[in-house]
Amino acid sequence: MKTPSELLSSVHRHLAANEPRLIGWRRDFHQHPELGNRETRTSGIVADHLDRLGLKVTTGVAHTGVVALLQGGRDGRVVGLRADMDALPITEQIDVPFRSHARTTYNGETVGVMHACGHDGHTAILMAVAEALAQHRNDLPGTVKFIFQPAEEGVPDGEDGGAAMMIREGVLDGPKPDIVMGLHLVSPVPSNQILFFKGPMLASSDVVSISLKGRQTHGARPWAGIDPIVSAAQIVLGLQTIVSRQVDVARQPSVLSVTILKGGIRHNIIPETVELGGTLRTFDESMRQDIHARIKRTAELIAASSGVQADVTVKTQYPVTFSNAELTERILPALQRAAGPENVRLGTKLMAADDFAFFGHHLPTTYFVVGCAPPDQDPAVGEPNHSPRFFVDERCLLLGARALSAAALDLLHGA
Ligand SMILES: [Zn+2]
Ligand SMILES: [Zn+2]
Structure with missing residues (x-):
């Protein structure tokens, strides 16, 4: 029977020896990205891999999700590890040999598809961790539940999916994990660094839709x-004054971005309609509700001033993501062993959102960030996630x- 530190060393040796395969999986996913609820190729590869490791595999959870159980040789806790698998409707601009040329339709439009949020890396990392832990199953105390999740970035209009749907379909039952943990690759944080978080770390996100009808x-x-x-132009500018002029910026951060503006077909026709869309990010429930009302009022009254009809909806999407402070404290030594203590630091709130938040409504969760920008690159010029030039070192x-793997082992050992 291995001691915990012998077990960790052996798992880390396995991971290091198989790094080329880990990179190969990520490149393969990168070259063949799939949008949310369409991850059939990706989830097929994941399920085959887990199957070959001898895990108990369930497929088709929340459409394309894959869940697998690794039962250790000793009694212990149940630790859930989650990776998201979906890509984004973005046309890649990075010139790598495994660049994506994929195209598909999204909400009726032809779009490029790109892993511009690092989910190809998350999927490959969790496959590698599953393999390394499965090789050591007799020494593992407890059970690891691997959760490969579809559609983190959202689903096409009218569809259901993601973490919330996986939970409704029983991903947290039989057995219920004691803890769920995940990670996210983030640029421009350098690729030798890990950020940990205590408490609220990712914003809530809401979907803003405004339909304007003129004549x-x-x-x-x-x-x-x-x-x-x-x-529409006046409304875009009017909306900018909500966060900058109308809410207490010292209380909690918030962001309101207009990301969709569609209207017109010809230079000599003023169109009947324009569609606006955007995203709202907040950390405080009362500010969230207050900003919803302000969005509605701002858009409706500006539209009314010129006789345009505005139909405004703000749909809540994801809640705030928490990294449980006590749990994070428990995995901190593992993160420091993995990266070197000098490369692990406390992160500040990120305005990104993640439906990982839904797991936190059912059990304690911890989530950390791994940088993916080249360490010698100036963070000021690095391309962020969701950019067509997003690059993973x-x-x-x-x-x-x-x-x-280190954090999972510590949690299994009851750290
Ligand atoms: Zn993303
Ligand atoms: Zn993401």
Whole structure:
């Protein structure tokens, strides 16, 4: 029987020896990205891999999710490890040999598809961790539940999916994990660094949709109709004054971004309608509700000033993601062993959101960030997640696998 430190060393040796395969998996996923609820190829590869490791595998959870159980040779806790598998409707601009040329349709439009949020890396890392832990199953105290989740970034209009749907379909039952843990690759944090968090770490996210209806007319005769384009422009600017002028910025951060602005077909036709969309990020429930009301009022009243009709909806999407402070304290030594103590630091709140938050409504969760930007790159010029130039320095993959496995072992050992 191995001591905990012998077990960790052996798991880390396995991961290091198999780093080229870890990188190979990530490149394969990168070259073949799939949008949320469409991860059939990805989840097929994941399920085959877990199957070959001799794990008990369930497929088709929340459409394309895969869940696998690794029963250790000794009694202990149940630790859930989660990776998300979906890509984004983005056309890749990074010139790597495994660049994505994938195209698909999303909400009726033809789009490029790209792993621009590092989920290819998350999936590959969790496959590597599953293999390394499975090789040591007799020495493992407890059970590891591997959760490969679809559709973290959201689903096409009218569909259901993601973490919340996995939970409804029983991912946290039989057996219920005592803890669920996850990680995220983030740029431009350097690829030798890990950020940990205590308490609220990722914002809530809400989907803003505004439909404007004017009256179509000739581009040369705007007075003969009602112009929804100008109204949209005024609304975009009006919305900017909510966070900057109307809410207490010292209380909690919030962000409101307009990310969709669609209208018109020809230079000489003022269109009948314009669609606006965006995202709201907050950390405080009362600020969240207050900003919802302000979005509605701002858009409706600006539209009304020129006779445009506005239909405004703000749909709550994900709650705030928490990293349980006590649990984070328990995995901190493992993160420090994996990265070196000088490379592990306390992160500040991120305005990104993650449906990992839903797991936290059912049990204690901890979530950490692994950097993926080249360490010698100036963070000020690094491309963030969701950029078409998002780049993963693949040294982060082994680090992520080392950190996740070390933290999982400590939690299984009852650290
Ligand atoms: Zn993302
Ligand atoms: Zn992501």
